[in-house]
Amino acid sequence: MSIESAETRLRLLETATQVFAEHGYATTTIRMICGRAKVNVAAVNYHFGSKEHLYREVLRYARQRAYEKYPLTYGLEEGATPEQRLRAFVHSFLLRNFGDVRNLGFGTLTMREMVEPTSALDMIVDEGIRSLFEHLVAIVRAILGEDADEELVQACSRSTIGQCTFYLFSRTVMNRMAPEQQFGAEDVERITDQIMLFTLHALRGLSGKKTD
Amino acid sequence: MSIESAETRLRLLETATQVFAEHGYATTTIRMICGRAKVNVAAVNYHFGSKEHLYREVLRYARQRAYEKYPLTYGLEEGATPEQRLRAFVHSFLLRNFGDVRNLGFGTLTMREMVEPTSALDMIVDEGIRSLFEHLVAIVRAILGEDADEELVQACSRSTIGQCTFYLFSRTVMNRMAPEQQFGAEDVERITDQIMLFTLHALRGLSGKKTD
DNA sequence: TTTGGATTGAAACAAGCGTTTGAAACATAA
DNA sequence: TTATGTTTCAAACGCTTGTTTCAATCCAAA
Numbered sequence: 001m002s003i004e005s006a007e008t009r010l011r012l013l014e015t016a017t018q019v020f021a022e023h024g025y026a027t028t029t030i031r032m033i034c035g036r037a038k039v040n041v042a043a044v045n046y047h048f049g050s051k052e053h054l055y056r057e058v059l060r061y062a063r064q065r066a067y068e069k070y071p072l073t074y075g076l077e078e079g080a081t082p083e084q085r086l087r088a089f090v091h092s093f094l095l096r097n098f099g100d101v102r103n104l105g106f107g108t109l110t111m112r113e114m115v116e117p118t119s120a121l122d123m124i125v126d127e128g129i130r131s132l133f134e135h136l137v138a139i140v141r142a143i144l145g146e147d148a149d150e151e152l153v154q155a156c157s158r159s160t161i162g163q164c165t166f167y168l169f170s171r172t173v174m175n176r177m178a179p180e181q182q183f184g185a186e187d188v189e190r191i192t193d194q195i196m197l198f199t200l201h202a203l204r205g206l207s208g209k210k211t212d
Numbered sequence: 213m214s215i216e217s218a219e220t221r222l223r224l225l226e227t228a229t230q231v232f233a234e235h236g237y238a239t240t241t242i243r244m245i246c247g248r249a250k251v252n253v254a255a256v257n258y259h260f261g262s263k264e265h266l267y268r269e270v271l272r273y274a275r276q277r278a279y280e281k282y283p284l285t286y287g288l289e290e291g292a293t294p295e296q297r298l299r300a301f302v303h304s305f306l307l308r309n310f311g312d313v314r315n316l317g318f319g320t321l322t323m324r325e326m327v328e329p330t331s332a333l334d335m336i337v338d339e340g341i342r343s344l345f346e347h348l349v350a351i352v353r354a355i356l357g358e359d360a361d362e363e364l365v366q367a368c369s370r371s372t373i374g375q376c377t378f379y380l381f382s383r384t385v386m387n388r389m390a391p392e393q394q395f396g397a398e399d400v401e402r403i404t405d406q407i408m409l410f411t412l413h414a415l416r417g418l419s420g421k422k423t424d
Numbered sequence: 425t426t427t428g429g430a431t432t433g434a435a436a437c438a439a440g441c442g443t444t445t446g447a448a449a450c451a452t453a454a
Numbered sequence: 455t456t457a458t459g460t461t462t463c464a465a466a467c468g469c470t471t472g473t474t475t476c477a478a479t480c481c482a483a484a
Binding site: 169 | 234327329334337368381388416418
């Protein structure tokens with residue numbers, strides 16, 4: 001494979017990430033992607049085999065880049081407290097999913113896949129979401145106490161990540177309801193603070209208790 | 213319009229609600245709907261004008277039926293406390309959005325519209341979500357205290373509804389990660405309890421404080 | 425410079441889409 | 455029964471889709 005061929009492939013990957021994120025899998029056409037990437041329509045099938053294969057490569061590509069830049073322990077030092085690790089989790093989650101124009105695609109692509117699953121959802125779950133959630137559960141368990149009821153730990157983990165995903169899923173609606181208050185990259189710090197404030201009060205109040 | 217014509221129209225509406233909820237607007241074809249409803253493909257354009265007009269009618273229809281059955285004050289008596297009103301809000305939200313097979317469509321349709329907006333999103337926001345959120349904000353303000361910082365009230369409202377929407381948006385993923393623990397209509401009571409437990413501890417902890 | 429596989433490009437392909445057509449079937453009132 | 459407007463139906467319309475074709479072009483090795 002020549003250098004130029006690799007460049008075409010990469011340009012297709014980058015462009016397709018944007019277009020798939022903007023329009024979703026079904027609505028995106030190969031001609032949209034190729035038009036914006038300034039390559040021939042046959043290039044997708046030559047380099048990736050099909051629209052679906054390109055899409056799967058896009059998902060991998062976006063995820064890898066997002067986690068490289070913002071790992072689960074983003075900005076964390078050795079021997080951090082559970083509270084610090086929770087903050088790093090929330091903060092990196094927000095950054096990874098909509099904190100940067102350059103990896104804008106990842107959060108949107110994942111979100112779309114969750115709402116309108118293609119065959120690629122299993123890949124996303126197995127290669128990302130599962131370990132993400134387990135990471136969170138471990139932190140929540142550490143805060144609640146190691147002997148906390150498992151169902152309570154799970155429920156609190158869902159409540160915590162639910163607050164985070166809200167800013168991803170409800171972005172379009174919130175921006176329409178309160179256009180003066182956008183939720184973008186520059187608001188990540190403030191949102192992190194608010195989620196932490198809410199969550200830590202809840203977890204401390206529940207610490208050492210049983211569910212129901 | 214004859215009785216049979218009205219029946220055809222209604223059958224199209226019901227069937228279209230299911231199919232749009234299952235596949236989304238773009239992926240759904242008129243032939244899918246008409247095939248399942250056992251009417252001719254021309255019926256959609258005859259009774260509704262176009263696929264898009266049918267879709268908008270479906271959104272109205274699903275919303276009206278869902279709110280009729282589960283209003284914001286579902287099961288609430290006069291003079292209820294803010295905590296009781298919050299519980300009714302969470303409970304009715306869950307029931308309305310995925311608590312019943314008969315109004316399965318509403319939550320899914322709204323969710324899809326939020327992630328992949330069509331021109332109908334403004335309608336959804338103006339005729340439903342805006343007042344829903346304001347209703348919640350009023351409750352949260354009552355719990356935090358009337359002189360609570362407005363930004364804190366807003367943030368806590370987002371954290372609260374974020375927990376609710378999680379069970380809607382992340383359903384596909386949660387069911388894949390833990391197939392033995394499904395989140396369906398029979399789990400609404402338990403989920404309501406868990407959200408309330410988490411949220412009330414957070415709100416009580418924050419009561420009377422300022423955000424920073 | 426010549427050769428041969430890799431890559432690109434314009435054009436065409438079959439299939440499926442939303443929509444339209446016009447005749448047939450139906451229902452209702454004179 | 456006849457006349458009139460409504461509703462259904464099979465078929466076709468024009469268009470877009472993902473994909474394929476095959477000649478033109480490129481580029482490194484011989």
